[in-house]
Amino acid sequence: MEMTDRFLRACRREPVDRTPVWFMRQAGRYMAEYRAIRAKHTLLEICSQPDLAAEVTLQPVRAFGVDAAILFADILLPLIPMGIQLEFAAGEGPVIHNPIRTPADVAALRPVDPRESLGHVLEAVRLVRRELEYTGVQPSHHPQGLVLNAPPLIGFAGAPFTLASYILEGGSSRNYVKAKSLMYRDPQMWHALMGKLARVVADYLVAQVEAGAQAVQLFDSWVGALGPDDYREYVLPHSQLILREVSATGVPVIHFGTDTATLLPLMKEAGGDVIGLDWRTPLDWGWARVGADSAVQGNLDPVALLAEAPRPELERRVRAILDQAAGRPGHIFNLGHGILPGTPVENVKAVVEMVHEYSVPEVA
Amino acid sequence: MEMTDRFLRACRREPVDRTPVWFMRQAGRYMAEYRAIRAKHTLLEICSQPDLAAEVTLQPVRAFGVDAAILFADILLPLIPMGIQLEFAAGEGPVIHNPIRTPADVAALRPVDPRESLGHVLEAVRLVRRELEYTGVQPSHHPQGLVLNAPPLIGFAGAPFTLASYILEGGSSRNYVKAKSLMYRDPQMWHALMGKLARVVADYLVAQVEAGAQAVQLFDSWVGALGPDDYREYVLPHSQLILREVSATGVPVIHFGTDTATLLPLMKEAGGDVIGLDWRTPLDWGWARVGADSAVQGNLDPVALLAEAPRPELERRVRAILDQAAGRPGHIFNLGHGILPGTPVENVKAVVEMVHEYSVPEVA
Numbered sequence: 001m002e003m004t005d006r007f008l009r010a011c012r013r014e015p016v017d018r019t020p021v022w023f024m025r026q027a028g029r030y031m032a033e034y035r036a037i038r039a040k041h042t043l044l045e046i047c048s049q050p051d052l053a054a055e056v057t058l059q060p061v062r063a064f065g066v067d068a069a070i071l072f073a074d075i076l077l078p079l080i081p082m083g084i085q086l087e088f089a090a091g092e093g094p095v096i097h098n099p100i101r102t103p104a105d106v107a108a109l110r111p112v113d114p115r116e117s118l119g120h121v122l123e124a125v126r127l128v129r130r131e132l133e134y135t136g137v138q139p140s141h142h143p144q145g146l147v148l149n150a151p152p153l154i155g156f157a158g159a160p161f162t163l164a165s166y167i168l169e170g171g172s173s174r175n176y177v178k179a180k181s182l183m184y185r186d187p188q189m190w191h192a193l194m195g196k197l198a199r200v201v202a203d204y205l206v207a208q209v210e211a212g213a214q215a216v217q218l219f220d221s222w223v224g225a226l227g228p229d230d231y232r233e234y235v236l237p238h239s240q241l242i243l244r245e246v247s248a249t250g251v252p253v254i255h256f257g258t259d260t261a262t263l264l265p266l267m268k269e270a271g272g273d274v275i276g277l278d279w280r281t282p283l284d285w286g287w288a289r290v291g292a293d294s295a296v297q298g299n300l301d302p303v304a305l306l307a308e309a310p311r312p313e314l315e316r317r318v319r320a321i322l323d324q325a326a327g328r329p330g331h332i333f334n335l336g337h338g339i340l341p342g343t344p345v346e347n348v349k350a351v352v353e354m355v356h357e358y359s360v361p362e363v364a
Numbered sequence: 365m366e367m368t369d370r371f372l373r374a375c376r377r378e379p380v381d382r383t384p385v386w387f388m389r390q391a392g393r394y395m396a397e398y399r400a401i402r403a404k405h406t407l408l409e410i411c412s413q414p415d416l417a418a419e420v421t422l423q424p425v426r427a428f429g430v431d432a433a434i435l436f437a438d439i440l441l442p443l444i445p446m447g448i449q450l451e452f453a454a455g456e457g458p459v460i461h462n463p464i465r466t467p468a469d470v471a472a473l474r475p476v477d478p479r480e481s482l483g484h485v486l487e488a489v490r491l492v493r494r495e496l497e498y499t500g501v502q503p504s505h506h507p508q509g510l511v512l513n514a515p516p517l518i519g520f521a522g523a524p525f526t527l528a529s530y531i532l533e534g535g536s537s538r539n540y541v542k543a544k545s546l547m548y549r550d551p552q553m554w555h556a557l558m559g560k561l562a563r564v565v566a567d568y569l570v571a572q573v574e575a576g577a578q579a580v581q582l583f584d585s586w587v588g589a590l591g592p593d594d595y596r597e598y599v600l601p602h603s604q605l606i607l608r609e610v611s612a613t614g615v616p617v618i619h620f621g622t623d624t625a626t627l628l629p630l631m632k633e634a635g636g637d638v639i640g641l642d643w644r645t646p647l648d649w650g651w652a653r654v655g656a657d658s659a660v661q662g663n664l665d666p667v668a669l670l671a672e673a674p675r676p677e678l679e680r681r682v683r684a685i686l687d688q689a690a691g692r693p694g695h696i697f698n699l700g701h702g703i704l705p706g707t708p709v710e711n712v713k714a715v716v717e718m719v720h721e722y723s724v725p726e727v728a
Contacts, residue, residue, distance in 0.1 A: 175666070175667060175704060176667065177667050177670060177704065177706075180665065180667040180668070180671065181667060181670065181671035181672070181673070184667070184668055184671040184673035184677055185671055185672055185673045185674075185677075224623075224644065225644075226644070227643045227644045227645070227646065227665065228646060229646070229684070230665075259588075259623055259644065261625035261626045261644075262625045262644050262645055262646065262649065263644075279591045280588065280589075280590070280591045280623065280625075280626050280627075281591070281626055282591065282592060282593070282626065285626065301544065301591065301594075302539070303539060303540065303541055303544040303545060303548070304544070304548055306541060306545065307544065307545040307548040307549050308545070308549055309545070309548035309549045310549075313548055313549075320593070340539060340541065342541075
């Protein structure tokens with residue numbers, strides 16, 4: 001028996017036949033299929049053309065038999081209709097040409113109706129669902145040689161803190177000096193900005209669910225730059241609004257960040273059925289911190305997946321994580337952050353197999 | 365009464381008249397006095413000319429009345445006599461022209477007698493001690509207008525993981541891909557490299573103590589890139605060797621890292637009288653994790669010191685940290701990491717005053 005909904009069951013902490021596994025950034029540059037498309041299109045073109053976004057979304061599902069698809073998109077997309085001028089400079093990551101500096105800049109950010117200005121993303125959601133439902137998936141690789149049924153599709157968005165950090169810093173950052181300085185200097189402007197972002201993100205995620213996303217993940221990738229007191233005051237209310245509205249749709253919600261060891265209880269308070277753990281947080285310790293009434297997702301170090309280490313070393317690490325989960329319902333295997341460029345596809349393939357092989361429950 | 369040794373007493377968890385305060389990177393670009401010297405000399409010149417290094421070391425002591433001086437040096441200095449070609453490129457941080465790639469590269473790293481090849485650093489230690497002992501310190505600013513006696517001098521070095529990360533990556537890093545990949549791919553080469561680094565660092569710190577350093581800090585600034593299992597296997601034995609040898613000299617030892625919430629018990633196991641906490645770790649929570657038989661140092665967010673926020677906001681943050689220490693002996697006030705460029709000197713001055721004013725113990 002193949003359980004096609006083992007990912008959704010695990011989100012709800014129901015027993016599963018095998019631990020579900022997918023990878024953050026599972027579609028991307030490390031795959032030849034992706035690079036072939038990327039050679040002809042910019043990142044923003046792929047994101048804005050639904051057929052390309054759908055195709056790229058399906059590539060890792062076909063190649064590895066992962067238990068969930070995740071929409072190919074960028075967390076910064078909803079900033080564009082808000083009025084942010086965004087560019088993906090080669091080798092530099094995102095560059096924002098009009099970073100937010102003043103209360104007037106915040107006031108000028110436009111509200112967004114995702115059905116209008118992010119319609120291409122919603123169309124990609126519909127395309128992927130249709131593709132998965134009607135054709136099923138013929139995986140090019142599967143250990144038992146079975147044909148898999150369609151795995152569910154995860155939608156996602158960036159959380160307000162992480163989005164705010166980009167539009168204040170003007171791009172990636174090491175110390176988040178501008179974002180934190182604003183919090184400390186002008187909390188009113190900070191909250192105005194976060195409130196606007198939260199409104200857009202909540203509507204965007206709900207629209208993805210309405211278009212067919214069967215779960216969603218909120219990426220607060222950089223929130224671990226903060227300590228718990230700052231998180232509680234400057235972030236929690238805004239993430240909570242989003243997580244509450246999305247949960248009301250009934251789909252499972254994953255709440256993810258990195259460097260969050262001291263934030264975990266507050267992230268759980270903010271919301272989400274599943275809390276994402278990074279590799280710094282041992283899975284059992286992290287699960288105890290968020291409580292047994294949450295599911296958890298994680299947490300192999302992306303560098304362990306990238307490293308050309310002997311296969312037994314990779315296997316040892318995968319098993320250690322599964323052992324920490326101890327077969328308790330509610331574990332979704334993933335990395336602690338996204339797949340890194342240069343990761344060998346054979347490693348990705350191997351980890352999917354290892355997780356599925358090793359996690360077969362013992363027969364009572 | 366002024367206690368000139370309140371820093372050393374706090375390291376030993378003895379009662380103090382006021383909580384001692386100093387700042388990582390308290391000498392540096394944010395001070396006009398430093399920029400005046402830096403305008404005429406490169407960073408490596410300042411580090412290698414004992415009179416310049418001593419002068420820069422004393423600048424923040426005179427300016428702010430901090431409770432400890434810390435030698436002005438760079439954690440990468442001991443790599444130079446090992447054979448590493450190091451350059452501080454303008455605006456880019458350190459660049460290493462011959463990063464370690466093969467076991468032969470590790471074998472070629474030279475042993476170091478710090479009394480010979482790092483004699484300029486030891487001479488700077490002697491100069492600072494002499495200056496402090498014979499002349500005392502006439503602080504240009506002190507809230508009560510008192511003349512302070514000489515505060516003690518802290519020596520320091522980078523820990524093996526942090527040094528290894530630079531010489532493997534070739535400079536600063538975001539994901540530590542090369543360092544971690546080596547661990548996973550070739551643990552033997554990794555341990556050979558770490559063993560060589562640990563030998564040099566231990567000898568270097570002991571030599572600093574012999575030259576007059578009254579305490580030392582081991583900076584494992586980037587070790588928080590690892591989870592606890594990797595820390596235990598790949599880092600702990602090497603840091604432990606250093607911390608054991610330095611502790612045998614009898615001076616207090618501070619063991620510092622950032623992003624270490626899940627590593628704290630293991631860092632304590634590795635050694636050190638004082639464990640440094642970053643701002644992500646609430647001081648009381650972190651202290652409970654390392655245990656009441658350790659002192660702790662920290663942990664104001666460096667961005668809170670930099671931000672041009674209203675003074676009451678800064679004061680609120682300083683008080684919150686002191687309240688978490690709850691007057692328990694063994695707290696040294698500091699940032700959670702080094703002072704950032706652009707930090708206003710008035711903020712630094714103000715925090716020294718706040719800590720001293722607010723931490724006067726209640727009379728029984």
